[in-house]
Amino acid sequence: MNILIWIIQIVFIPIMSPLCVGIIRKIKAKLQNRKGASIFQPYNDLWKLFNKDEVISKDASWVFRYAPFVIFSVTIFVGMSVPIFMSFVNNTFTSDILVIIYMLALGTFFLALSGLDTGGAFGGFGSSREMTMSALAEGGFIFSLLTISFIAGTTNLLAISNVGILQHGHLLLSSILAFISFFIILLAENTRYPFDNPSTHLELTMIHEAMILEYSGKRLALIEWASSNKLLIFISLGSSLFFPWGIAGALSLSALLFGLFIFCLKVFIFCLAIAVLESSIAKLRFFKLPDLLLIAFILNVIAIILIF
């Protein structure tokens, strides 16, 4: 049974993540009075890319060739370590907040390296922008997870989701501030509005897309898939750590099914929030972004002050 649980934990994020992207796109289309593509379109896109030939620059080194595999592997590793809809899995090795944060940072590092590797102008400025954003978002991300680990009294993500931070009524304000900050970081790390436009290819504004312009075929598919994995990982962290209601605390079929249902509901609410936000606000100028990330960081500092 344990093996089955681990298999679910490993494959759940990569299987469901394209659907998550599809749902966000569909909601955005509906909000713009468009019919929009099917919510399963990202699966078709991945399938198409996996069956295409690729073109690799003659100047590309091993970094460019292997980075997509590293980035994708990182998201699989992190995906199996975060609490999704069950918290009874005993994982004291990889479920620590620092392991998660730095594994995700490793993925970002390789993505930025691959953008620089071929020497293209777009890749270079994309990597530069990505690293600027990551450096600023890192502090907010660490502090938001640190806030909830202070509240829960542990740095293990599965244990935090077991505790249920909202049960500590006197730390509600800290939890709310940490969540607001986490949500800002979610948007920044996943290059969503107001930090980046995930569907743009305009050189003045793109960040993530600029880094992967040189990729095609299977490697592009892996990067796109990793990117949607990362989004679902952040949504899972947000839903399981800040709203751990319904999460299966014991191994039973009914608890697992209920946990899965509640998790899907929470993911849908997050997708809805992201889609509504993206349809209602404009992208911020790049030089305004540090202010927003600084706000996320300071909100966490206030949250931590209120805990002590």
Added chain:
Amino acid sequence: MNILFYTILPEIVLLSIISLHLVKKNSEMVFLYGFQSIAIVLMLFCSFLTTGKLSLLLVTVVVLLAKVILAPLFFNKLILKHKLVFSVKKYVNTSFSLVIIAILIITAYSDKFTSLTNIIPANHASLSLAFSAMLLSLFLIVNSRGALSQIVAILSLENSIVAFAVFAELEQSAGLQIGIVFDIFVWMIVATMFVSMIQKHFGSIDVTSMKNLKD
């Protein structure tokens, strides 16, 4: 009931004041003030349920009428009349404001003010939150450039003082409390007229434009 009264409500008051520092629209500011006032009303109502004093219920109803219903109504009419949508200007930018907020909260929680926040040792946490809210409201007053946001900041300070008084068990007689609410209501009307006059004379409610008076 205890969790709602001693933890959630003062946290809502503080959260609303932090949000008042972040919002850009006057209407959002008025909404947040109304939201904060609901927390104050609930606080007074919980206090009534605990003590059973009918005078407290009367105060609760008066506060509900004045702060939750009438004040936001007045301000919203003012916003609509003068089209004051985006005028929550601040002297200090948002990120630096938040740094100052963090410092003020540390100050409120510091040992320097223990004598004040420990009046009722059992309510120390709630009193610290209410005291933080008072400091943040004071900062909001000095940091706001728009007349309307200054008025909301002053009212927010008054709400924080009420919260502090409730947790410090410094409730006065019902007559005095209703008098204070009435006083605030009259002050609100005067302030609204004052804003209208500034808008009419200077074409803006930015108080820095009043330096033109010397010309």
